[in-house]
Each structure stands twice: as C-alpha cells, then as structure tokens.
Amino acid sequence: MxxxxxxxxxxxxxxxxxxxxxxxxxxxxxxxxxxxxxxxxxxxxxxxxxxxxxxxxxxxxxxxxxxxxxxxxxxxxxxxxxxxxxxxxxxxxxxxxxxxxxxxxxxxxxxxIFMVGHVLRYHPAFEKLLELVNQGALGEVRYIHAHRLGLGKFHTESDALWDLAPHDLSMILAITKCEPSEIHGEGAAIIDNLSDFAHVHMKFPNGMRSHLFASRLNPYRERRLTVVGTKAMAVFDDVEPWGRKLAIYRFEVWQDNNQWAFTADEPEYIPVEEAMPLTRELQHFLHCIETREEPRTNGDEAIAVLRILTAGSVHHKAKEIAGKTQAKNKDTAKK
Structure with a gap:
C-alpha cells in the first residue's frame, strides 16, 4: 500500500x-x-x-x-x-x-523523513550530467554557470534570487560536493523594492568557481546550466526539446610557439529518458517514506542553499549572516 x-x-x-x-x-x-x-x-x-x-x-x-x-x-x-x-x-x-x-x-x-523540493535534481538530463561529471567525462570541473531568466512571477515576499535560484544552487552543490567558501551577490530592483535581477559569484574550497544569474524581468526564457571541465563542457538546456537538452562539447587548448591554439568538436547530444522531474521527485519521496532512506535532497542541502541565498542577498541583515557563514566555512576547511 x-x-x-x-x-x-x-x-x-x-x-x-x-x-x-x-x-x-x-x-x-x-x-x-x-x-x-x-x-x-x-x-x-x-x-x-x-x-x-x-x-x-x-x-x-x-x-x-x-x-x-x-x-x-x-x-x-x-x-x-x-x-x-x-x-x-x-x-x-x-x-x-x-x-x-x-x-x-x-x-x-x-x-x-525531511525532503526539500529541489525538483531539477530529479530531471533526467541533470541526473545524466551528474553521472558524466562523476565519471570524469569532462575532466576536472573548473567552472559552473547557471542562467535562469524569464518574465515573472512577481512575489511580495521573495525576490528573483530567492524565487528562482534555489533549483540552480542545488544542482551546483550536487556537482561541487561542498559549500562555497566565498560568496558575492548583486541585485537590482526595477519594479518595486525587491530585486528583479540577481548575480551570485561563488568560490569553493576544492578550487571550483561558479556564478548564477537570475532574472524575472527578461524578454526571453533561459534555463541553462553549463559545466566547464578540462576536457569537455556540458550544457543542460531545459528550454530545448528532449533530444537536445544535454550536450557535450569536447575541446583541447594548448600552447604552440608561445601562441594559444585550440580545437573544438561539434556538440554531441546525449540521449536522456523522457520523464517528468516532479514525478521522479515524488516517487523518490514515497520510496524514502517506505524505506526510511535519507532523501537525495535532504535538510542539509536545503540549509546549504539558504546560506548561499542569505549571503548573496543585497540586504544589510543578509550581509551580516553572510560573514558568519564564511567564517563557519573557513573553520570547517581548517578542520
């Protein structure tokens, strides 16, 4: 039952x-x-x-x-x-x-069981991307950038960062496998007092870097996560049809006679299962209820995302908390 x-x-x-x-x-x-x-x-x-x-x-x-x-x-x-x-x-x-x-x-x-609804962690294209990263198919991951842009929705309590960024932050954390040691955020309010645009830049203890751009006041939709490795780059583009949602771009860069040279292949589109992320998320929730297994997107991840949102906010109170977050990360790194 x-x-x-x-x-x-x-x-x-x-x-x-x-x-x-x-x-x-x-x-x-x-x-x-x-x-x-x-x-x-x-x-x-x-x-x-x-x-x-x-x-x-x-x-x-x-x-x-x-x-x-x-x-x-x-x-x-x-x-x-x-x-x-x-x-x-x-x-x-x-x-x-x-x-x-x-x-x-x-x-x-x-x-x-405590689970957070970071639904894109259950997207088949992201699951495949994470598998490729863990297999080393991209080489050493150095940089991740996420763009989530569109028109609306406008809320009275949450700005573009808090409303749009959690999904991308959860995916970034799944790839980096650690919380950022440095966080810098910028925002701009156009319609009211809450930011309609948000940029967050992050450095991680393992050497990775990342940035995120979120906007709820943009004329076109963009739902793109790009992972840059030393051997290849991967793009998860959720606006594309299923056959083109996940692409791998292989490349080489080298020096020849003190001049930089490079080669780049055409994108290889990786087949992924066509399935609704919300269905897979709720199937996972039901599985965890029945087995008492810890959810993939658990409370610790939810807290980590909130720390970044708080540190990346442009409000003064958030900046105070950001300082405490960065101090905590530095103490953890020393241990």
Missing part, C-alpha cells in the same frame, strides 16, 4: 503535486486555508478536503507535501513533523537559516 499523503497548499505548484500524487496512487487528502479551493480539488480527484487545523494530527495521513508561500513553510513543517508526518517542503523551506536548521533538527529528533 502506498503511503497516504496530504498536500497542504492548493496553489499553482501545489496543484501539480496533487495531480502527480494522484497519478501515483498516493494522494489521500488536500488542505488549504481557502476551503472552497481545497474542496474543488478534493472533488476533482476524489479525495478528502481536510481543514488546515486538523490535517497535522490526522492518524490516517502518513506524510505531507507543503507547497505554501515560503514564509509559512517552517512553522507548518514543524507542526507536521510533531504530528508524526514525514514531509516534503517546497523551496525555500524557510526565509532564514535559523528557522531551516530548527526544522531539520526537529525532523531528526522525531525520526521523520
């Missing part, structure tokens, strides 16, 4: 979780502060609509997916955990590192 999962939050992304969990035979209930919205989804998918105040303590619910505005994630995740539920919390899991650490600590104390 599949775990019985309730989705809390029936907005845009919550509705995707609802449909996908229903297709996997695991959707048991929905819940939302908008009772009429929850009842509509419940009727559509033939499940129960549970009032928000009751869903945390229902014994017939094994786990919860939280797809709420991020300022409500920490409080409700803790309520779910203390109610005996395993949880998948959408990104970001909190608006500050302290709340995120508290969520993860309480989940461990209660021995509950």
């Amino acid at each position: 599949a775990p019985r999962v309730a989705v809390l939050g029936c907005g845009y992304w919550g509705s995707n979780h609802i449909r996908t969990l229903k297709s996997l035979g695991a959707l048991a209930a929905v819940s939302d502060v908008n009772v009429h919205r929850a009842e509509g989804f419940a009727a559509e998918h033939d499940v129960e609509a549970i009032p928000v105040e009751e869903v945390f303590t229902r014994k017939d619910i094994d786990a919860m997916v939280l797809a709420l505005p991020p300022q409500f994630h920490a409080e409700n995740a803790i309520r779910a955990i203390e109610g005996g539920k395993d949880v998948l919390v959408e990104k970001p899991i909190a608006l500050n590192v302290e709340d995120a650490e508290r969520e993860v600590r309480i989940a461990r104390e209660h021995k509950r």
